[in-house]
Amino acid sequence: MMISYAQNFEDVILERIFKNIDSGFYVDVGACHPIYDSVTYHFYLKGWNGINVEPQPKLYSKLKEIRKRDTNLQACVGAAIGSQTLYITHDVGTSTLNQTIAENYRKQQNIAQEITVELITLNQIWSEHIGHRRVDFMKIDVEGFEKEVLSGADFSVVAPSILVIEATLPNSQHPCHEQWEYLILEYYEFIYFDGLNRFYSRKGAPAGDGTLLAPPNLFDRFKTYSQVMLEQANESLDSENQEMKKQVQAGLEQLANKDEALNDASNAYADLQTENRNLHQQLELASTSILHSQAEFADSQHAYELLQKAYAKKEEDLLKALDTLGTKDAALQDATAAYQSLQKELNLQIDALKARITQKETQDELGKVMSYCESLINQIQQKDHALADAAEAYLILKEEFDRKVRELRELHESITKPEQPHNQ
Numbered sequence: 001m002m003i004s005y006a007q008n009f010e011d012v013i014l015e016r017i018f019k020n021i022d023s024g025f026y027v028d029v030g031a032c033h034p035i036y037d038s039v040t041y042h043f044y045l046k047g048w049n050g051i052n053v054e055p056q057p058k059l060y061s062k063l064k065e066i067r068k069r070d071t072n073l074q075a076c077v078g079a080a081i082g083s084q085t086l087y088i089t090h091d092v093g094t095s096t097l098n099q100t101i102a103e104n105y106r107k108q109q110n111i112a113q114e115i116t117v118e119l120i121t122l123n124q125i126w127s128e129h130i131g132h133r134r135v136d137f138m139k140i141d142v143e144g145f146e147k148e149v150l151s152g153a154d155f156s157v158v159a160p161s162i163l164v165i166e167a168t169l170p171n172s173q174h175p176c177h178e179q180w181e182y183l184i185l186e187y188y189e190f191i192y193f194d195g196l197n198r199f200y201s202r203k204g205a206p207a208g209d210g211t212l213l214a215p216p217n218l219f220d221r222f223k224t225y226s227q228v229m230l231e232q233a234n235e236s237l238d239s240e241n242q243e244m245k246k247q248v249q250a251g252l253e254q255l256a257n258k259d260e261a262l263n264d265a266s267n268a269y270a271d272l273q274t275e276n277r278n279l280h281q282q283l284e285l286a287s288t289s290i291l292h293s294q295a296e297f298a299d300s301q302h303a304y305e306l307l308q309k310a311y312a313k314k315e316e317d318l319l320k321a322l323d324t325l326g327t328k329d330a331a332l333q334d335a336t337a338a339y340q341s342l343q344k345e346l347n348l349q350i351d352a353l354k355a356r357i358t359q360k361e362t363q364d365e366l367g368k369v370m371s372y373c374e375s376l377i378n379q380i381q382q383k384d385h386a387l388a389d390a391a392e393a394y395l396i397l398k399e400e401f402d403r404k405v406r407e408l409r410e411l412h413e414s415i416t417k418p419e420q421p422h423n424q
Contacts, residue, residue, distance in 0.1 A: 002222035007037040007093075008196045009216040009224075010164055014137055015042065016211040016220070017162060024136040026050035027125070027160060029077050029149055032059055032093050032141070034066040035225070039139045039164065044070065048136075051129055053077055055086050055117040056095060071129055077142070078119040079151035088113040094170060098144035101170055121152030137162035141197075143170050147180040155187040162207070163188055163200040308415065314408050324397065336387065 004012050018024055028040045031052035035041050040050060049069040053076070054060045060074040076086060076097055087102035088095045090112045096102055097117075105111050138160040140149055146165055163184065167177040177198055181190075188200035192212040201207035216222070223231075349372075 002220065003042065003225055003228050004216075004222045005035060005037070005041040005225045006039045008194055009222075010039045010139070010194065010197055011042040012216040012220050012222055013192060013194065013199065013212065014039070014162065014164070015222075017207060018043070018136055021136065022047055024048045025133060027130075027135055027138040028052045029122075029139065030054070030141040030143070031063060031072075032056075034063045037093060039141075050135075051125060053120075053125070055115075056088060057115075073120070073125070073129075075118040075120045076145075077122060077125070077149045077152065078145070079121070079148045080119065081121060081124060082119045083116050084119050086115050086117045087111055088115065093141075094143055096143035096145065096170070097148070101144045122149065122158045123152060123154055126153075126158050135160040137164060139164040141166045144176075146176075147183070150180050150183040153183075155184060159187070159202060161202050161205045163202075164197050165200070166196060167193070167198040168196055310411060314404070314411055317404060338383065 002012070002015060006012070024043060026040050026043060026048060027050055028038075031038070031040070031054040034052070040048075040052070043050075044067060049071075051071045051073065052063050052067060053073045054063055055074060055076045057074070060072060063070070063072040076084065078084065078097070084097050086095060086097055087105060089105055089110045091110065094105070094110075096105070102111065138158075140146055140163070142149055143166075146167075150165075165177070165180075168174055169176050173195070181198075184200060187203060189203055190198060191201045191207050192199040194215065199212070
């Protein structure tokens, strides 16, 4: 099925004429956009090629980008070679070289830009780009500049089979073909008017023989490009809608799963609340136990401090007892040493006495000696008594010292003994 890209189904009418030609040639004067409202794009897709003339920089760039098989010329076509001001409007497809039309646009504040463009002629295009090649059709849409375009052509040389020329004043149904039609009637004859354009056939060339009796209709089996775009958009929307339905269904399933999971979470939350209350109760019991333990610890600490003080007192008493014992022990040692010295002296005197007796000294002297011996014996006895007393005192003091040591050890063991853990 054909897709019509033209604004007023011009390509449908032309397709009726050229339906059997797969590789034709066209000339589009005022080509505008390479796709939208294009009379030639349908034929380009069929495999045709041709020449596109478009002065506006942006549209010319689009033509170069999309119509790579075509010859694209950035210029305007006029009656003579030169240059002229092009009035570019805000609306696509209404830019003009006609100053009168431009003044009306200016009053409507519809002039966006004014640029100077190159003017070429149809004769120049034919001589430089076409030569003797057959041209199947030429479309002219130049917004009120049609007469100037046609004035620059020698139609004995410029000879496309079909001419399609916009024949109403811009943005109106008012016909204007009488301004320029006389320039082509020597070589062309009128065959069809579509409400906007007049179609002319080269005299002597076939024009479809009855194919132009009716306007475009369902028997032409075509769709407009806007319809195709709408259908593609609808298909895309349907596809997106199906995908969204799948996503919604998946979302509903996920929601059901999440509801179930939410119920499980709610039950788990209730269980956690119960466990939390139990933990709080246990915590309160533990806190009470800790308070009791802290009180017991305080009492234990106080008892410990008292034991430390008692230990320190016992230790002080023991040190004093050690000092006393050391003093007594020194005195006893002195007494022992004196006793041993006295014992040695006594032995020496006894030995001397025995020697004297052996030498048969006098009785008087013997009496003195005996008296002296008794005196020594008395002294020795006194020393013996003193030494015995000192020994007895030493034993008593040693027993006291040993007792103090035992008490000190018991006190130390009671302080350092590990405290039994409290039941919580």
